[in-house]
Amino acid sequence: MKDTKSTKKTEKTAVAGKKLVESYKAFLDAGKTERECVVQIIAMAEAHGYKDIASCKSLEPGDKVYVQKMNKAIALFEIGKGSIEDGMNILGAHIDSPRLDAKQNPLYESDCITYLNTHYYGGIKKYQWVTLPLAVHGVVCKADGTVVQVNIGEDADDPVFCISDILPHLAQDQMKKTGAEIIKGEDLDVIFGLRIPSEKDGKTDDEEGKDSGKKKKGKADGKKAILELLKKKYNIEADDLKSAELEIVPAGAARDCGLDRSMILGYGQDDRSCAFTSVAAMLESSAGKRTNCCICVDKEEIGSVGATGMASHMFENAVAEVIARLPEGYSELSLRRSLANSIMLSSDVNAAYDPKNSSLYDKDNSSSLGGGLVLNKYTGSRGKSGASDANPEFIARLRGVFDKAGVSYQMAELGKVDQGGGGTIAYLAAKYGMNVLDAGVAVLSMHAPWEIIAKEDLIQAYAGYKAFLKI
Known part of the structure; x- marks a missing residue:
């Protein structure tokens, strides 16, 4: 029995x-x-x-x-x-x-791409953090005492963020480096937005002056667009980012791991x-x-x-x-x-x-x-x-x-x-x-x-x- x-x-x-x-x-x-x-x-x-x-x-x-x-x-x-x-x-x-933290002056634009400038926190292998879907969590503290909670990248309808890497076709020099050198700390900047290139891009200041009849876009229009989105969603200004604590972490949920579901994969x-x-x-x-x-x-x-x-x-x-x-x-x-x-x-x-x-x-x-x-x-x-x-x-x-x-x-x-x-x-x-x-x-x-x-x-x-x- x-x-x-x-x-x-x-x-x-x-x-x-x-x-x-x-x-x-x-x-x-x-x-x-x-x-x-x-x-x-x-x-x-x-x-x-x-x-x-x-x-x-x-x-x-x-x-x-x-x-x-x-x-x-x-x-x-x-x-x-x-x-x-x-x-x-x-x-x-x-x-x-371990994670990535946004710097105190985090947003910048380079050749139409807007980035979030970061500093890594804790002991990480830097190369593991590229080409992954990332989320931004944290707080933005405003001068009037308001604390704004930020969480972007976890909901199904949220955008996610990413750090780019070199394609294998052009990575001959990169692949000769040690694991510690493949990705440098200053290269762990997160892609935050994209500005569509205009005719002005690539022109000198003299050439821009000749196009007085055309509508000119500022060099930081992409960054400006990101700030406008942050203003609309969170009612925060550019200066508020100076007193922010934004942490960049892997986007996504913890999952059962293994066909037998014996393990957990999670951040x-x-x-x-x-x-x-x-x-x-x-x-x-x-x-x-x-x-x-x-x-x-x-x-x-x-x-x-x-x-x-x-x-x-x-x-x-x-x-x-x-x-x-x-x-x-x-x-x-x-x-x-x-x-x-x-x-x-x-x-x-x-x-x-x-x-x-x-x-x-x-x-x-x-x-x-x-x-x-x-x-x-x-x-x-x-x-x-x-x-x-x-x-x-x-x-x-x-x-x-x-x-x-x-x-x-x-x-x-x-x-x-x-x-x-x-x-x-x-x-x-x-x-x-x-x-x-x-x-x-x-x-x-x-x-x-x-x-x-x-x-x-x-x-x-x-x-x-x-x-x-x-x-």
Whole structure:
């Protein structure tokens, strides 16, 4: 006879996993910038009873609050029954991803084509960004205080944008260059519009003067036409672009990948695969004795700098605001004890083993697609530079937690020693004296415009984060 209870449990788990995956893909589609992610996280949190901490004068066990910073970073807290000085259970991820940013004077016209001038953000292979359909997301802040939301290229009726490349017939010189030189940073300018050439084009100023009887078009008519369209759609002027934050990202939705639909192809899965599952785990958990926290920060891809990066005081300030509202009241010592006694999973992705480039990996110490939650004792590069290097006692404790919860996990490094490396926010949390371990999802084609993860790994990450919050 079949085990009916076991079958129903398996079916229920499969349905829950499918729901998680579909919610995640929707999160990716609506959150292609850190600002868009924060908007979604706040909406999700408020639907689960979280309140803006600014509206709370005091806090007690069971209360749920969030602290957001400049619309680009956010921390969620659920107050536990014990003293916060005994530490918190923290999930920490980042919500920024590699992309192109528009410069502050972005529009220019060259030989009838209008371009958006860009500066790339984060570690990218520049040649991967040419000849792709691109979208523009962001905000334009006007001098009167108005903030205009911009999103062009995602709807079916929207135009998309593109960066041109040289045709193979004329690319003999280009093809002799290294991958780093094929496309230069200053060549990553996005085609924004086209002006139909007039008789005036190609003439000297003297020749133009002789055509006084003909209607002349200005040299920047194409740029002017683009500005008129922006004025009509968004009511913004040319000067408003000086205080804009426009991010250029791949246009299109996250999709199932593979004939068996076992994977997800999407933009920004580093690190939104871990950010989404961390937030979801936080919202579906209940704090016990210890206070639970989930923090999603900005700027990790460029060194965790700025007011919204993990290297700032944003996180400790948020914790201070929580402590100040607890019955015990705020003290510097309480803050220090709380942070030092906390434990954290640095929810960040790891490089998935690539069979097509196996020489770059130590296979026995690599993470595989479908292998479950990736635990990375240390990141960094060349001699563990830039790593926090988690304590084995903490790893052993987590192994016990995950084993008990039935979570699949794998121990891995980024790649071969001396091959390269990378970092996470782990070392910035470890400076407070807390135990920290990198734990996330394996990603294939990391930092490419379109990245690949396994659905199974997303599900296991969510399960692992939930189990961690129960400690």
